[in-house]
Amino acid sequence: xxxxxTDIGPPHxxxxxxxxxxxxxxxxxxxxxxxxxxxxxxxxTGDVCYAVRVGSARLITTDLIREIAEIADKYCEGxxxxxxxxxxxxxxxxxxTLRALLxxxxxxxxxxxxxxxxxxxxxxxxxxxxxxxxxVHCHTPAIDASGVxxxxxxxxxxxxGSHKLPAQVRIALACCLNMCGAVHCSDIAIxxxxxxxxxxxxxRITGVCEIPLAVAACPLGAIKPATxxxxxxxxxxxxxxxxxxxxxxxxxxxxxxxxxxDGEGDGxxxxxxxxxSNRVSAPKFSKLVIPYIPNEPPRWPTAVKTVRxxxxxxxxxxxxxxxxxxxxxxxxxxxxxEKCDIPFTxxxxxxxxxxxxxxxxxxxxxxxxxxxxx
Amino acid sequence: MAxxxxxxxxxxxxxxxxxxxxxxxxxxxxxxxxxxxxxxxxGQLELSYEHKETHWKHGGIxxxxxxxxxxxxxxxxxxxxxxxxxxxxxxRLNQPSSKFYNSDFLRKMCDMWDHRGSGMTNLHGSTGxxxxxxxKTDELEPIFYDCTHQLGADLGGSGSNLRTxxxxxxKARCEYSCLDTQDICNDLTQTYQDELHRPAxxxxxxxxxxxxxxxxxxAIARSDCxxxxxxxxxxxxxxxxxxxxxxxxxxxxxxxxxxRDWGPFDIQKEVIDxxxxxxxxxxxxxxxxxxxECTRCMxxxxxxxxxxxxxxETGATILVGAKAPILEGAQLATLAIPFIRMESPYDELKxxxxxxxxxxxxxxxxxxxxxxxxxxQSIQEFLRRTGLKPxxxxxxxxxxNPYVFWSADEVEGGWERDVKxxxxxxxx
Ligand code: HEM
Ligand code: HEM
Ligand code: HEM
Ligand code: SF4
Ligand code: SF4
Ligand code: SF4
Ligand code: SF4
Numbered sequence: 001x002x003x004x005x006t007d008i009g010p011p012h013x014x015x016x017x018x019x020x021x022x023x024x025x026x027x028x029x030x031x032x033x034x035x036x037x038x039x040x041x042x043x044x045t046g047d048v049c050y051a052v053r054v055g056s057a058r059l060i061t062t063d064l065i066r067e068i069a070e071i072a073d074k075y076c077e078g079x080x081x082x083x084x085x086x087x088x089x090x091x092x093x094x095x096x097t098l099r100a101l102l103x104x105x106x107x108x109x110x111x112x113x114x115x116x117x118x119x120x121x122x123x124x125x126x127x128x129x130x131x132x133x134x135x136v137h138c139h140t141p142a143i144d145a146s147g148v149x150x151x152x153x154x155x156x157x158x159x160x161g162s163h164k165l166p167a168q169v170r171i172a173l174a175c176c177l178n179m180c181g182a183v184h185c186s187d188i189a190i191x192x193x194x195x196x197x198x199x200x201x202x203x204r205i206t207g208v209c210e211i212p213l214a215v216a217a218c219p220l221g222a223i224k225p226a227t228x229x230x231x232x233x234x235x236x237x238x239x240x241x242x243x244x245x246x247x248x249x250x251x252x253x254x255x256x257x258x259x260x261x262d263g264e265g266d267g268x269x270x271x272x273x274x275x276x277s278n279r280v281s282a283p284k285f286s287k288l289v290i291p292y293i294p295n296e297p298p299r300w301p302t303a304v305k306t307v308r309x310x311x312x313x314x315x316x317x318x319x320x321x322x323x324x325x326x327x328x329x330x331x332x333x334x335x336x337x338e339k340c341d342i343p344f345t346x347x348x349x350x351x352x353x354x355x356x357x358x359x360x361x362x363x364x365x366x367x368x369x370x371x372x373x374x
Numbered sequence: 375m376a377x378x379x380x381x382x383x384x385x386x387x388x389x390x391x392x393x394x395x396x397x398x399x400x401x402x403x404x405x406x407x408x409x410x411x412x413x414x415x416x417g418q419l420e421l422s423y424e425h426k427e428t429h430w431k432h433g434g435i436x437x438x439x440x441x442x443x444x445x446x447x448x449x450x451x452x453x454x455x456x457x458x459x460x461x462x463x464x465x466r467l468n469q470p471s472s473k474f475y476n477s478d479f480l481r482k483m484c485d486m487w488d489h490r491g492s493g494m495t496n497l498h499g500s501t502g503x504x505x506x507x508x509x510k511t512d513e514l515e516p517i518f519y520d521c522t523h524q525l526g527a528d529l530g531g532s533g534s535n536l537r538t539x540x541x542x543x544x545k546a547r548c549e550y551s552c553l554d555t556q557d558i559c560n561d562l563t564q565t566y567q568d569e570l571h572r573p574a575x576x577x578x579x580x581x582x583x584x585x586x587x588x589x590x591x592x593a594i595a596r597s598d599c600x601x602x603x604x605x606x607x608x609x610x611x612x613x614x615x616x617x618x619x620x621x622x623x624x625x626x627x628x629x630x631x632x633x634r635d636w637g638p639f640d641i642q643k644e645v646i647d648x649x650x651x652x653x654x655x656x657x658x659x660x661x662x663x664x665x666x667e668c669t670r671c672m673x674x675x676x677x678x679x680x681x682x683x684x685x686x687e688t689g690a691t692i693l694v695g696a697k698a699p700i701l702e703g704a705q706l707a708t709l710a711i712p713f714i715r716m717e718s719p720y721d722e723l724k725x726x727x728x729x730x731x732x733x734x735x736x737x738x739x740x741x742x743x744x745x746x747x748x749x750x751q752s753i754q755e756f757l758r759r760t761g762l763k764p765x766x767x768x769x770x771x772x773x774x775n776p777y778v779f780w781s782a783d784e785v786e787g788g789w790e791r792d793v794k795x796x797x798x799x800x801x802x
Contacts, residue, residue, distance in 0.1 A: 015476070081474045083473070110396050123630030147386075
């Protein structure tokens with residue numbers, strides 16, 4: 001194509017700053033959340049800016065984006081912003097416009113009755129669930145993403161628009177172990193898992209993948225090259241040592257002739273207690289507390305119920321400012337399982353590499369339901 | 375307008391109810407206005423809900439001329455049922471730093487995408503890009519042309535290359551920010567266009583920039599190179615505002631706990647006792663901090679934002695090697711540089727980054743993340759390659775085993791020894 005240009009990079013951010021942001025860049029002095037979803041910033045110059053945060057489904061159409069643009073034009077001089085957790089933010093500088101904007105947002109609904117722009121996600125709330133693609137757009141998922149998120153957020157809707165929790169609770173979902181959504185450091189992580197070893201398409205494998213790559217892909221060395229007879233012909237292929245496979249799907253990523261999706265076998269694992277911020281305690285990984293919940297489209301009732309139970313047990317028991325993982329560590333994991341009424345199974349004991357660092361090497365433990373009958 | 379064919383989608387339709395924004399309703403409305411792709415996508419999703427399996431085929435290499443990333447191929451495995459989504463490729467467009475937009479840009483993007491794609495998007499992908507979902511192979515070059523010429527926007531990264539850098543809202547709106555996160559993010563993106571668009575790395579590499587240790591973009595958990603703002607001098611204290619918190623005129627944590635009665639604010643319990651280093655105390659009506667002992671965890675500042683502010687001698691802490699669990703297990707980033715000044719054009723940082731890349735490109739195995747290379751070849755090798763000095767800030771605690779890899783030049787007399795001379799002293 002004529003006049004083709006490349007490597008221009010992203011549009012420069014500054015052209016998209018609302019005037020009040022541009023003027024007060026680096027001069028903000030303090031902030032206050034005036035109501036859930038509305039943060040008021042005060043500048044050294046005396047200016048104020050209200051940021052109104054609304055939820056979004058992340059998977060959105062151009063029509064919804066046009067509606068956001070229309071709202072931005074009407075109230076925000078034509079500007080808006082997206083957050084890292086797929087919320088949308090509108091900025092206004094006076095209370096009258098703020099009230100008008102909030103009223104307007106509340107009235108906008110989809111035909112089925114859901115809010116287009118629910119206000120919330122600040123402070124001690126459950127903010128938007130970061131998530132991946134699921135059955136809507138990826139080739140490796142064990143579960144859907146948008147559907148599970150919709151079901152969970154419908155159930156926790158009240159926690160999005162309020163400040164009732166001891167601290168913020170970040171929920172994340174990834175539809176397979178690749179974890180494109182980086183769920184491994186969330187207060188509550190919903191993770192799609194496969195539970196059956198890959199199939200091997202002997203007839204197709206040499207045509208679509210490099211066998212050494214497939215063999216090398218397996219972190220457990222479970223894949224070996226093999227030669228088999230297909231229709232009287234010797235064919236190069238691979239065999240999987242099924243006892244060693246932990247169903248990560250890495251082989252499928254490298255080799256399309258090794259699919260592992262399975263409607264009956266796939267499902268959800270729940271991990272809890274991760275965090276990213278350095279506030280009070282160090283960042284932590286989420287820990288696996290429920291190894292498997294069946295896949296239950298369209299509303300995943302068991303997963304939804306489980307997430308709510310963990311969230312509410314935490315909310316009822318934790319101290320102010322205490323994140324879910326900090327609470328679990330304070331009371332001890334044995335007590336966490338007891339209080340949340342989650343059965344402890346061998347699956348929550350690490351047996352992957354460097355597992356030893358997670359074992360207890362002290363006589364300091366707590367009595368719990370697990371020891372009562374000893 | 376061409377007739378659009380709506381599929382029977384009873385399960386997917388269940389997701390129209392409830393309060394949270396329904397992606398199903400949004401997509402269906404768009405479909406009913408004439409976008410068959412939207413209706414076919416819901417149809418295929420229904421099939422996945424029945425089978426509990428995805429109906430997208432594995433991969434498929436597509437792209438625009440001269441670029442090794444930014445487009446991800448996607449094909450339906452049931453194209454006869456849903457022909458309009460037989461090809462449904464993803465475009466990753468590099469977002470502006472911290473994701474502010476104006477309506478003009480958004481409308482142009484929507485017009486382009488309605489014309490050349492499905493009208494469906496992810497705003498945004500987890501990495502940060504504007505993700506445009508669903509187009510056909512022969513539209514890729516025209517889309518690229520429209521984006522670069524009309525939107526002034528370029529593709530982001532995918533594959534084994536630099537991924538689209540991202541940053542928090544920073545100084546644009548947050549008083550905590552110790553860094554110009556937008557400028558750093560934009561500068562790195564522009565400087566490394568070649569690395570972003572033409573894969574030369576063993577695997578993906580991510581930069582994320584957070585203005586302070588609250589780390590709102592999760593840099594420490596998700597980036598190969600996390601740039602997190604910090605300060606070296608003292609936390610700024612406004613003692614009058616401290617009293618306003620104690621007196622109840624100001625709400626703790628900026629009002630983040632407003633819907634529950636936690637009792638009156640207690641500075642001892644809620645701030646001083648929760649300080650992880652016990653470096654705060656009250657002296658009469660004055661709040662004191664032994665700043666030398668502070669680890670800049672942000673707790674006290676978060677609780678009393680109007681009274682406490684980060685210091686003014688600011689810079690960044692650099693941590694490297696975070697990743698999700700595949701393959702060697704999840705890793706948080708490891709502290710490499712406790713403090714680096716961050717003034718444009720960030721030469722000191724870039725010098726470090728380029729040493730990291732040189733080592734990784736030379737020694738990294740196919741699909742080995744940078745953090746995994748450090749695990750395999752050791753932190754010591756990382757320090758040697760980057761010329762960093764070992765300091766106690768790099769570890770939680772010193773090692774507990776004495777299995778040290780001494781080298782020949784570190785021990786007196788080297789490794790060359792004479793076994794005969796040894797035996798002359800010791801009978802066998
Ligand atoms: C009270 C001080 C804080 C302020 C002013 C603040 C400000 C912000 C802002 C402006 C965002 C949107 C950022 C973006 O999307 O780029 C954000 C998001 C976020 N913040 Fe903070 N933050 C604060 C404290 C914290 C703390 C203490 C944590 C963690 C413990 C935290 C974790 C996050 C996370 C994970 C996000 C992404 C959430 C979303 O986009 O919905 N923040 N924060
Ligand atoms: C070929 C298989 C893969 C495909 C098609 C794929 C696709 C994607 C997509 C589309 C995104 C953007 C996600 C979004 O829209 O939210 C993404 C992000 C990501 N992917 Fe993958 N991915 C694949 C393999 C992997 C693997 C093997 C890993 C782990 C080693 C991985 C880790 C991630 C992470 C951590 C992110 C997001 C990180 C961030 O938010 O910064 N992906 N991937
Ligand atoms: C990394 C190398 C090792 C170090 C640094 C080390 C260090 C020590 C130390 C400091 C003690 C306490 C000594 C004392 O009470 O005065 C000890 C005790 C002992 N070590 Fe080791 N040791 C090492 C390896 C081993 C190995 C490989 C074995 C056996 C195969 C071993 C067997 C023992 C035994 C049996 C005791 C006495 C234990 C007790 O009564 O508490 N050590 N070691
Ligand atoms: S987490 Fe797995 S299934 Fe989900 S989008 Fe990423 S690669 Fe695909
Ligand atoms: S799924 Fe993972 S563990 Fe199992 S064979 Fe494939 S690569 Fe190996
Ligand atoms: S990381 Fe720090 S500077 Fe950036 S938005 Fe979050 S609180 Fe503000
Ligand atoms: S920032 Fe953290 S460590 Fe420093 S004084 Fe405040 S609470 Fe203590």
